[in-house]
Amino acid sequence: MSKAKPGDTVQVHYTGKLADGTVFDTSTKGEPLVCKIGEGQLIAGFEEAVVGMTKGESKTTIISADKAYGPYRDEMVIEVERNQLPSHLKLNVGQALQSVQQDGQVIRFLVTELSETLVTLDANHPLAGEELTFDIELLAII
Numbered sequence: 001m002s003k004a005k006p007g008d009t010v011q012v013h014y015t016g017k018l019a020d021g022t023v024f025d026t027s028t029k030g031e032p033l034v035c036k037i038g039e040g041q042l043i044a045g046f047e048e049a050v051v052g053m054t055k056g057e058s059k060t061t062i063i064s065a066d067k068a069y070g071p072y073r074d075e076m077v078i079e080v081e082r083n084q085l086p087s088h089l090k091l092n093v094g095q096a097l098q099s100v101q102q103d104g105q106v107i108r109f110l111v112t113e114l115s116e117t118l119v120t121l122d123a124n125h126p127l128a129g130e131e132l133t134f135d136i137e138l139l140a141i142i
Contacts, residue, residue, distance in 0.1 A: 001054045006038035011140040017133045053138040072129030
């Protein structure tokens with residue numbers, strides 16, 4: 001039976017959990033995930049876990065933050081004056097915003113604090129700094 005390797009397109013079901021067991025994402029109630037291993041479409045630790053699996057195999061893997069969404073970086077949290085943001089924005093803590101840079105790169109921010117004059121924005125991925133556990137089932141090597 002063939003094993004998944006870089007360059008293969010695979011179909012998997014997965015459930016991602018935080019260290020405390022909280023499920024943050026799953027494909028088990030919908031369509032399976034289809035991706036090509038080695039193209040960087042997924043976090044490195046997930047791709048590494050799928051390599052070597054055979055059709056029908058299931059496994060649980062723990063992925064460190066450095067192989068997932070990286071460490072939480074304090075320098076990615078900024079404070080801006082409210083008057084620097086568009087006046088029509090109705091801001092709330094927990095709201096997601098995005099900014100398109102001159103080079104076309106999109107940066108996503110999460111509003112984490114608000115005051116009368118300042119807005120604190122966090123550009124870290126919501127799972128940055130987290131160790132993640134994935135239950136993975138390889139359904140097919142396409």
